[in-house]
Amino acid sequence: MSTVLPGPRSSLETPVSGPLLQRVHVPMLARALGGFSVGTPFWSRADRVTAFFPGLYLVTDVRGRIVWLGKAAGALGVTGRIAQHRTEPWKRQVFDRVFVAEADDRITGPALEAAEGWAADALNLRSRMPHRTWPPSGAWPALVGGHTV
Numbered sequence: 001m002s003t004v005l006p007g008p009r010s011s012l013e014t015p016v017s018g019p020l021l022q023r024v025h026v027p028m029l030a031r032a033l034g035g036f037s038v039g040t041p042f043w044s045r046a047d048r049v050t051a052f053f054p055g056l057y058l059v060t061d062v063r064g065r066i067v068w069l070g071k072a073a074g075a076l077g078v079t080g081r082i083a084q085h086r087t088e089p090w091k092r093q094v095f096d097r098v099f100v101a102e103a104d105d106r107i108t109g110p111a112l113e114a115a116e117g118w119a120a121d122a123l124n125l126r127s128r129m130p131h132r133t134w135p136p137s138g139a140w141p142a143l144v145g146g147h148t149v
Contacts, residue, residue, distance in 0.1 A: 018066035018129040021058070021099075025066070025123055029056045029101035032119035034144040036107040046086065046095035051078035054107055056119055058099040059085075067094055069125055069134065071116040073109065111143040118144070 030037040033056060044050065046059065057078050059068035068091075072081035078100050085091045103112065117137030120126055126134065 017061055017063075018125055019123075021060050021064045021066055025058065026099045026101075028119055028122045029058060029099065032056060032115040032122065032140075032144070033101055033103050033107070034115070034140075035147040036103045036111065036115070036144060038102040038104050041099055041101040043097050043099045046082060046098050049079055049082050049098045049100065051098075051100045051102065052080075053077040054103045054105065054112060056101045056103070056112075056116060057082070058119075058123075059095050060097045060099070061094050062096045064097075066123070066125065066129070069116065069120055069123065069132075071112045073107070073112055108143070110139065111147070114138075114140040114143045 026041045026043075029041050038053075051057075052075075054071075054073040055078050056069070056071055058066060059070075061067050068085070070081060072078040074080060076083070078098070082095070082098055086095065103115070107115075113135035114137055117135040118140040120134035121137050125132070
């Protein structure tokens with residue numbers, strides 16, 4: 001794993017991992033989706049994830065450290081987004097488990113972005129993974145927080 005500080009990197013370099021995944025982290029994904037959350041979050045191996053719906057996902061490496069937090073929408077949902085990630089060599093090597101929180105199909109793009117930002121804040125990833133960026137979470141109360149499906 002690379003210990004190089006954030007900056008330009010080749011597609012073969014692995015960025016610094018985030019914190020070790022804790023039990024409280026996974027439910028935060030569903031909480032970030034607010035009233036758009038559907039079901040209980042679940043996990044899958046990165047190379048076998050089957051989640052053809054929109055949602056949030058948290059990826060860990062083989063040691064259980066968080067390496068990615070993202071959102072997915074569109075026809076292939078989380079499965080399609082993870083497949084896109086896995087075209088990058090370092091992600092194919094590092095992505096081990098994917099924790100998925102399903103969102104209702106009616107979630108809007110801005111609401112999904114706000115949920116991703118809220119999750120990054122709740123998991124304190126902005127400071128723990130400074131090489132990554134996430135959408136702002138300021139619109140979360142209006143777009144997600146008060147919504148019921």
